[in-house]
């Protein structure tokens with residue numbers, strides 16, 4: 001009874017939380033179509049990759065992944081292979097796939113996830129490839145979402161970005177800022193709460209400009225949205241990312257302090273500590289602006305954990321500029337940082353700059369930066385030793401099943417031995433005393 005076998009899909013997602021949330025929507029539309037998830041690409045009828053073009057060598061890595069899929073198509077000519085995400089928004093990538101990867105049947109983008117079922121049907125019926133990717137368009141609301149976690153959920157509040165930081169490809173591939181209507185967002189969060197979700201992360205490339213694209217008479221802002229989400233019964237924790245420092249208003253800081261469900265954590269990408277480099281990056285703030293924000297945040301929310309993104313080796317960065325970055329890391333004392341060596345993204349302004357930093361120098365700076373970041377992170381974690389923290393239990397640790405993991409409101413991962421009869425702890429809030437602060441994690445014990 002071959003016809004009764006459920007069709008299977010295999011989905012691989014790369015990149016940021018936004019991409020992973022798009023992955024949940026892709027899974028949602030496929031499962032609504034009757035597909036079930038396959039554990040491996042070999043057993044799937046449809047294989048989809050959701051790509052990211054932000055990271056280093058992303059294009060080459062994509063072609064590597066596509067090459068690995070070729071034998072699958074040879075073994076199973078009926079297999080449909082599709083590629084979506086930021087990469088497919090780049091004309092050069094589309095042209096290469098069309099010419100050199102004839103076994104790729106489908107390209108799609110963030111704006112037509114809702115059409116995936118109909119595109120798959122069309123390919124099955126006609127046997128032809130569909131490689132047109134719509135540019136900017138209306139985001140389809142109300143897509144079914146196959147959530148990865150029953151108690152944590154991502155909720156997109158704003159799409160796109162207007163900022164054009166000179167190193168970043170996002171505005172070119174995700175289009176201009178477009179906020180979702182607050183009533184839609186609140187409806188989604190109420191439904192999530194009713195389904196048992198405890199923690200929501202509000203997502204956008206720049207959540208701080210939420211609502212500013214609405215007509216004047218309907219203007220609202222991210223602080224108002226946080227206040228509204230804070231009233232949703234059943235939701236215990238609210239997180240959000242990403243925040244652009246230039247748009248972090250006093251009103252928002254006040255709201256973060258006042259809304260008791262908003263967690264004491266802010267991811268605030270600094271990117272570089274030198275004013276010269278910040279200007280070249282088109283970030284529109286100075287190191288002093290950033291330090292002033294940190295002061296305001298800490299005076300309103302003393303226990304706030306601050307994390308950041310840092311790039312070393314931006315074109316024109318000299319040793320003195322890099323020292324400014326190290327200095328900022330020490331001055332702010334970040335709880336953690338994502339650190340990157342700059343790599344040019346074709347199509348961005350910075351990629352055209354001629355004074356690129358040699359690779360070896362970039363790596364040398366990166367290692368030196370990581371060392372300082374790690375010292376700061378460990379010091380911040382050690383300061384928590386002896387304190388009692390409320391964690392949201394995420395379940396057994398992936399590495400050691402007998403140890404459980406949970407997150408503090410400051411977003412730090414705490415590992416602890418569960419009390420006897422720990423079944424049912426996952427998704428619950430629990431108090432733990434921090435026994436030891438390490439560089440990346442905390443060790444804790446459950447408080448009776």
Ligand code: SF4
Pocket residue numbers: 161162163164165168169170171205206244
């Ligand atoms: S704010 Fe800058 S770095 Fe962030 S998505 Fe927009 S352009 Fe890229």
